[in-house]
Amino acid sequence: GLRTFHTITSAWAALDAPAGAAAPAPLDIAARGNGLAWTSADGGVHFAEVQGGKHLLGWLDWSVIVVYLIGMIGIGVYFYLKDQTASESEFFVGGRSIPFWAAGISLYATNTSSISFIAIPAKAYETNWQYLTNNLVAVLGLMFVAVWIVPLLRRLDLMSVFSYLETRFHPAIRMLASALAIAMQIGSRLSVILFLPALAIATITGIDVVWSILIMGVFTIIYTVMGGMRAVVWTDFVQVFVKMGGAIFAIGFIVWTLGADFDGIREAAMAEHKTKLLDFSFDLTKATVWGFIFLVVFDVVLTFPKDQVLMQRTLATKSDKEAGRSIWIFAAIMIPGGFIFYSIGTALWMYYKHNPGRLDPLLPIDATFPLFIAAELPPGVTGLIIAGIFAAAMSTLSSIINSVATLLSVDFYDKLAKNPSERGSVRFAEIMTVVVGLAGMGLALVLSRYDIHSLFDVSIELAGLLGGGFAGAYTLGMFTRRANSPGVAIGIAGSIALTLLAWSFKLVHPYFYLGISILLCIVIGYLASLCFPAPARSLKGLTIYRQDAT
Structure with a gap:
């Protein structure tokens, strides 16, 4: 009888005999769709296909x-x-x-x-x-x-x-x-x-x-x-x-x-x-x-x-x-x-x-x-x-x-909005x-x-290509005092541009785009910030440094 072999569990399973199984012995067998096609000595062509089922809920x-x-x-x-009457906070x-x-x-x-x-x-x-x-x-x-x-x-x-x-x-x-x-x-x-x-x-x-x-x-x-x-x-x-x-x-x-x-x-x-x-x-x-x-x-x-x-x-x-x-x-x-x-x-x-x-x-x-x-x-x-x-x-x-x-x-x-109310x-x-x-x-x-699979892969790529730069902006803001607005803007733009370039040449697996984009934003943003004056505004509570939080 026909059997299937499952490659993940390495187990064989017997199949129900298909219609036509009592026909003369097969001569040539070939895969066809989800099953097999074969010819017999009497010149006949036979087909058998595996069928899936539904399990309706009770x-x-x-x-x-x-x-x-x-x-x-x-x-x-x-x-x-x-x-x-929920407030914004609620x-x-x-x-x-x-x-x-x-x-x-x-x-x-x-x-x-x-x-x-x-x-x-x-x-x-x-x-x-x-x-x-x-x-x-x-x-x-x-x-x-x-x-x-x-x-x-x-x-x-x-x-x-x-x-x-x-x-x-x-x-x-x-x-x-x-x-x-x-x-x-x-x-x-x-x-x-x-x-x-x-x-x-x-x-x-x-x-x-x-x-x-x-x-x-x-x-x-x-x-x-x-x-x-x-x-x-x-x-x-x-x-x-x-x-x-x-x-x-x-x-x-x-x-x-x-x-x-x-x-x-x-x-x-x-x-x-x-x-x-x-x-x-x-x-x-x-x-x-x-x-x-x-x-x-x-x-x-x-x-x-x-x-x-x-x-x-x-x-x-x-x-x-x-x-x-x-x-x-x-x-x-x-x-x-x-x-x-x-x-x-x-x-x-x-x-x-x-x-x-x-x-x-x-x-x-x-x-x-x-x-x-x-x-x-x-x-x-x-x-x-x-x-x-x-x-x-x-x-x-x-x-x-x-x-x-x-x-x-x-x-x-x-x-x-002009004069927005909390309820509005x-x-x-x-x-x-x-x-x-x-x-x-x-x-x-x-x-x-x-086809969902291609779109799902694209969503992962987009997250890395467009989202990484802003994660880098948070890193620069929280962990450095020297980063400033024009430098971070250059860092974000530069990281997106270079990550898109890496994507166009398919240099790495899509899962790495996010990390690459963040790294580029941090490096470019910090170096670009050095070309502009240090932030003049107070950084109190905006960085991890204790003296800025007091």
Whole structure:
């Protein structure tokens, strides 16, 4: 009989005999689409193709999903009824009264998007745990952020992180940086985070991509516009437990299902190095410790100050000390959270190694976890974990939508409107919350008509090409006294131009553009600053140096 061989699990699975299998013995066999074509001695031509299936959700699964969605709306309604005359401080930074532990959990929820919930288990299933090194190294980077960067920005009483660039340098630098950040968040992150989980769920369950996008988008917009930052943080808090609870259950279910065979399969996983973590080689083409150190320095430490989505949570805490503590909570959750998601991937490998016939060979790697959720878990639990995928998406979506609305209101409406009132600013932000959410949904629906992979790669490249310079501006502002407005402007322009040149010649992998751009901005900006007079304004509280803070 026909059998399939799976290259990741190295397991054979028998296929049902296709129609025509009783025909005379095949003479010539060739691959055709998702199957085979062969000729027989009687001159006949025969075809056989592997078919994939859908796993429709039952009423219990839908009930769990509906209860979750109603709960999210309930949180928004609660905060709306609690304070219907929200001030700017209430709407944008939760009245600066968010407990540090809730802010820290919200940081983790925002940072762990639906892409992570689906792609990380797939990565561990396909390879090993080497990418988990990023979490371990990132914790060291977050320690630096907690001690030096967050307290500095927190004591400036900001709502938009880009206000710092105006205070330290010039209003034009602030507005340009904010505009680029808004474009990047809507154009790449918001649309992709909506579309990818919708595609994965549709592939397995038959729920249309459009409906998944509409469910996630509409419900997120409703509770975000009603409750502002408070609703965003507290829904994040609930969503962490929904998605982590579902993830832990999935691991436990696999271990229980394998039963007496678990030890043997676990030894096979160890022999295949499925849990290999650290690679100290100097190969730039692999996921090595050195590569992750380089990426964390630029992706976490130097870009954190310009990330409104993450910084807004620390700005919403009660004090500088609590802002720093929220980062410590974020760091403390990151390592065990990473182990859970990578363990799912290894557990999936063990399960399909033992049950190769349960795997759909037509599905892409990223659909492996959604396939397991839909096909193997008991009714109700399937609904819970799909709610977890929704939760992973919605926690990031609400954070992005609220942050972009904040930037549009604080950096543009308050600056450009004539005599803006505080209530008018909040009303504008509420309108922008709806507009931004609808824009993200619209782009996600457009993506459903095109190839997502190329656009996802382009979004990574754009983040490095256009976003690195402003991270360099923060570095120059916080860590040097000599940097000045014209020098930083030259540094930003020079870094973007040279990084675009490197991109046009394809000199390095796209993941390195961000680091290169930041380095160029720092070097060019500092050298250019030496050609102009030192800043005459007071730098009190704007740098890490204590004498400037007194």
